[in-house]
Amino acid sequence: xxxxxRVATTGLMITNALYAVLFVFTLALQTGAVASxxxxxxxxxxxxxxxxxxxHERSLVLGALWLVMSGFILEARGLGDGLAFAGIVxxxxxxxxxxxxxxxxxxxxxxxxxxxxALTFVxxxxxxxxxxxxxxxxxxxxxxxxxxxxxxxxxxxxxIFIFGAYIRRFLRWSRDKFVSKGQLYDISFxx
Amino acid sequence: xxxxxxxxEGARKAALTTGAFLGVxxxxxxxxxxxxxxxxxxxxxxxxVRVGTGVGNSVxxxxxxxxxxxxxxxxxxxxxxxxxxxxxxxxxxxREVQELRALVDYANRTEAAGIVTHVVARAxxxxxxxxxxxxGTLDGLQQGSAxxxxxxxxxxxxxxVRGTTAIVRLVANAQSNIPAAVLGKQRTIGLVxxxxxxxxxxxxxxxxxELGNGNLVVTSxxxxxxxxxxxxxxxxxxVSVESAPFQQAFIELLYEPREWTTLLVLPPPGL
Numbered sequence: 284x285x286x287x288x289r290v291a292t293t294g295l296m297i298t299n300a301l302y303a304v305l306f307v308f309t310l311a312l313q314t315g316a317v318a319s320x321x322x323x324x325x326x327x328x329x330x331x332x333x334x335x336x337x338x339h340e341r342s343l344v345l346g347a348l349w350l351v352m353s354g355f356i357l358e359a360r361g362l363g364d365g366l367a368f369a370g371i372v373x374x375x376x377x378x379x380x381x382x383x384x385x386x387x388x389x390x391x392x393x394x395x396x397x398x399x400x401a402l403t404f405v406x407x408x409x410x411x412x413x414x415x416x417x418x419x420x421x422x423x424x425x426x427x428x429x430x431x432x433x434x435x436x437x438x439x440x441x442x443i444f445i446f447g448a449y450i451r452r453f454l455r456w457s458r459d460k461f462v463s464k465g466q467l468y469d470i471s472f473x474x
Numbered sequence: 475x476x477x478x479x480x481x482x483e484g485a486r487k488a489a490l491t492t493g494a495f496l497g498v499x500x501x502x503x504x505x506x507x508x509x510x511x512x513x514x515x516x517x518x519x520x521x522x523v524r525v526g527t528g529v530g531n532s533v534x535x536x537x538x539x540x541x542x543x544x545x546x547x548x549x550x551x552x553x554x555x556x557x558x559x560x561x562x563x564x565x566x567x568x569r570e571v572q573e574l575r576a577l578v579d580y581a582n583r584t585e586a587a588g589i590v591t592h593v594v595a596r597a598x599x600x601x602x603x604x605x606x607x608x609x610g611t612l613d614g615l616q617q618g619s620a621x622x623x624x625x626x627x628x629x630x631x632x633x634x635v636r637g638t639t640a641i642v643r644l645v646a647n648a649q650s651n652i653p654a655a656v657l658g659k660q661r662t663i664g665l666v667x668x669x670x671x672x673x674x675x676x677x678x679x680x681x682x683x684e685l686g687n688g689n690l691v692v693t694s695x696x697x698x699x700x701x702x703x704x705x706x707x708x709x710x711x712x713v714s715v716e717s718a719p720f721q722q723a724f725i726e727l728l729y730e731p732r733e734w735t736t737l738l739v740l741p742p743p744g745l
């Protein structure tokens with residue numbers, strides 16, 4: 284009985300460490316495989332979609348960390364501008380949406396959080412680039428940026444539709460298999 | 475309103491989640507400082523890029539609409555017409571052809587001094603005009619070096635160099651400015667800048683310069699960073715307004731950047 288909290292703590296840490304490995308692998312897939320696909324497939328926001336699904340299905344904290352860190356790491360590696368800021372804003376929006384607007388753990392709620400987060404991500408990035416352009420006097424095609432932002436949102440919707448159900452099922456299976464049911468949900472989920 | 479779980483238990487779980495997740499990422503980041511691990515991981519990433527590029531090329535072939543074939547045919551017809559016009563100046567162009575051949579030979583000779591690199595990641599932003607390569611300062615890579623593909627075709631410039639990696643800014647990047655020359659009757663000098671998509675624009679072409687569709691654009695080497703004679707693209711349209719001090723030419727790249735995974739980085743001339 285005394286060992287129970289320690290086992291739960293160890294299990295929680297191991298699971299989250301495995302999610303971090305999955306995170307690194309997802310980023311490699313995003314910048315390697317997905318970015319090598321032709322238009323419009325290369326715009327598929329794999330890291331964002333995974334982050335939203337994890338936030339909605341597994342843990343608000345983990346999902347928010349996923350969204351923030353993905354933007355931060357991609358920008359730190361020089362693979363995009365304004366991604367860190369957009370990631371932070373999108374994480375905030377995703378947490379707010381999952382808590383107060385799409386609070387149910389249904390597929391449609393997941394889709395709602397996904398659309399809201401993707402939209403926020405795109406808008407935040409465009410706003411960031413707008414300010415960035417003013418200060419750096421560089422050339423940015425905002426028409427194309429908005430156009431591609433729409434594609435990113437559509438791709439996110441498509442991604443959740445296609446992979447969302449499978450990933451949800453896998454996450455729930457792994458949770459029930461390796462950790463007791465419901466144990467991994469953290470503070471913020473409404474009961 | 476929704477109720478929430480006990481805050482102390484929740485805070486403990488949140489702290490554990492954050493600690494474990496960020497801890498692994500921190501360990502990974504520290505491992506990436508070790509060149510042996512970084513090389514190993516970059517090899518995996520390069521493999522992922524190769525697989526993605528292969529899948530992407532297959533997808534491109536499958537999803538390419540038939541209409542684009544018709545478009546390509548029309549473009550070929552237009553190109554043939556332009557070539558027919560240019561054939562009248564064949565004699566004078568022959569000199570440029572010889573010069574170009576010499577430049578290509580020159581580019582071939584420089585291969586020995588170049589560093590072969592692989593793309594390990596591509597930019598995820600809207601224009602995708604940056605790639606990460608698996609060579610850095612430890613391999614002697616220098617900022618400002620030219621990255622070439624194929625038989626001396628300019629792919630981009632090394633923008634930033636790190637320990638084992640470097641960022642290459644593609645020619646089509648909006649921040650790209652490359653001194654260039656148009657090979658035609660006379661050697662016309664200008665500045666090639668990136669524009670939306672794969673389109674480039676050559677600015678500051680003197681009004682009296684004669685150039686036309688199909689002319690080859692190469693680097694002029696005037697900035698001292700890029701070698702002379704690296705192929706940039708073909709002129710597709712010349713915009714000449716009498717009141718303007720300069721002409722403008724639209725240039726089309728000869729390649730699809732997404733399809734290339736191996737680059738040769740040439741150090742700045744004189745090094």
